[in-house]
Amino acid sequence: MKKVLFVASECVPFIKTGGLADVVGSLPRYFNKEEFDVRVIIPKYLCMDQKWKDMMQYRTHFYMDMNWRSQYVGVLEMEYNGIKYYFIDNEFYFSGPKPYGNIFQDIEKFAFFSKAALSALPLIDFRPDIVHCHDWQTGLIPVYLKDKFHDGEFFRDMKSVITIHNLKFQGVWDVKTVMDITGLPKYYFSPDKLEAYGDANYLKGGIVYADAVTTVSETYAEEIKMPFYGEGLDGLMRARANCLRGIVNGIDYDEYNPATDKYIVQNYDARTFRKEKIKNKRALQEELGLERDDKKFMIGIVSRLTDQKGFDLINYIMDEMCQQDVQFVILGTGEERYENAFRHFAWKYSGKVSANIYYSEALSHKIYASCDAFLMPSLFEPCGLSQLMSLRYGTVPIVRETGGLKDTVQPYNEFEGTGTGFSFKNYNAHEMFNSVKYAKDVYYNRKREWNKIIDRAMGADYSWNSSAKKYEEMYRWL
Structure with a gap:
């Protein structure tokens, strides 16, 4: 049985701001259950609908060091549509009326989330073969897997994948602050690693350190190797071309079905x-x-x-x-x-x-x-x-x-x-x-x-x- 962990900042039906949530919420259900055990971990935002919070069960909590400060990490879980979901709880980071707000807060919030998601794994007794990260918010995970977590027996052979849903959003902030937040040594902030154009770049770190890189269509995978679409990272995309593949998204054919759609006045299908x-x-x-x-x-x-x-x-x-x-x-x-x-x-x-x-x-x-x-x-x-x-x-x-x-x-x-x-x-x-x-x-x-x-x-x-x-x-x- 291959074990896969999806790590993302949003997921349908719990929290959604865009297409990323649809992918993370739908895709895990379609894997062959005999061969793959796919689970999902996302933040527990205060702005989630109460009905989801009521369904979550407390699993464990611990304190984790974020460089020089110690932070509470709660882990909750629930099963939904046959998939196991984990939620990382910390009210300091995940309060507020919406999941994202100011980039300077988000930079710290998702550094915390990335480290907490990995740190929780031994405690929930789930050891994935592959950690599948989505977009810049989880870009530090492949970096952490090669650094802080690499020495432990538990994490040693874990592989990582990063999926780029939109290259425009990269998680960019100044190097000094990011070093302070992440506790990563200076060694990681060079132009061939996390540094880009003088700043630290989460997505770039993920792309450099992941074992495979995917994006959400074949044409886009080609386009981002060119300056016009590459958002400043086209050189890196060309360098990683051998590990880069485009896999087009799907949609949930049960939810979007004109024959059964409850929102529309008259149902119909390809025949009618x-x-x-x-x-x-x-x-x-x-x-x-x-x-x-x-x-x-x-x-x-x-x-x-x-x-x-x-x-x-x-x-x-x-x-x-x-x-x-x-x-x-x-x-x-x-x-x-x-x-x-x-x-x-x-x-x-x-x-x-x-x-x-x-x-x-x-x-x-x-x-x-x-x-x-x-x-x-x-x-x-x-x-x-x-x-x-x-x-x-x-x-x-x-x-x-x-x-x-x-x-x-x-x-x-x-x-x-x-x-x-x-x-x-x-x-x-x-x-x-x-x-x-x-x-x-x-x-x-x-x-x-x-x-x-x-x-x-x-x-x-x-x-x-x-x-x-x-x-x-x-x-x-x-």
């Missing part, structure tokens, strides 16, 4: 979407006060409203797009200028544009189920989950060919009758607009072709099963 899907569109037009029209080409957007997601392109050409025979439904929060831009367009084109500047799980499901197309023109996208959900719901994605979007959406080819969506290559507003117009043209004038695109989209398999097999293969290789 032609007559049933439209009922969701009618209901959404009604709910959001859009002009009621079955035939209107309806485009959905569910996203963080940030530069990364390509909103400067949408902003630039939105007026022109609204001259077309289309409707837009936007859901999300983010940078103020984009929030305000969409409020403005909703006011200017009422009946055509609906801007919902908040987040709602229910409305996101309704958008996936109701719209005809889904727009995602990202500047970069390590994997992206929204396009996988829209494929699942038969809502045709229009994406830019980058990262996971390129790997998961096959562009429509009218001559060969292939493809599951529409895509454009350059980061250019007019190129995006042309893709939207092309999709609209097929929708209005070649309805049978459009329905075949939906058939292929709903037939694609981006459940976790195939990704889990690739992770298993990597674990065996290690």
